[in-house]
Amino acid sequence: MTSKEILAFTLKAISDKHGEDTAAYDMQGYSILADYYVVTSAGSNRQLHAIANAIIDEAHQAKFNNYRVEGSSESNWLLLDLGDVVVNVFTEEARDFYNVEKLWTNGKKLELEED
Numbered sequence: 664m665t666s667k668e669i670l671a672f673t674l675k676a677i678s679d680k681h682g683e684d685t686a687a688y689d690m691q692g693y694s695i696l697a698d699y700y701v702v703t704s705a706g707s708n709r710q711l712h713a714i715a716n717a718i719i720d721e722a723h724q725a726k727f728n729n730y731r732v733e734g735s736s737e738s739n740w741l742l743l744d745l746g747d748v749v750v751n752v753f754t755e756e757a758r759d760f761y762n763v764e765k766l767w768t769n770g771k772k773l774e775l776e777e778d
Contacts, residue, residue, distance in 0.1 A: 664727050670701070677752075682703035690770040704752075704753050740753050
């Protein structure tokens with residue numbers, strides 16, 4: 664499965680669960696860890712976990728099982744490592760606090776379609 668296909672099902676899952684202020688960065692040529700980094704916000708801890716679970720469900724439907732999830736049920740930040748795509752799902756407060764997007768300033772921010 665290509666990194667663009669993984670990115671596509673990831674963005675679909677985020678959209679389906681109403682992730683907020685979603686951004687995706689093309690890091691090909693800049694990062695050896697992943698081709699794409701995605702960040703999105705959730706209005707609550709429950710929504711944060713719903714978004715992560717939707718991404719996992721989409722991965723399973725695509726027959727993609729090479730992923731890891733970092734964080735716990737109490738976390739306000741979950742990281743999903745899908746190999747060539749890394750997804751960060753934050754509560755709004757945690758996203759503001761950690762400001763991980765500053766790490767990807769060399770990458771190209773992708774234009775995402777609005778719902």
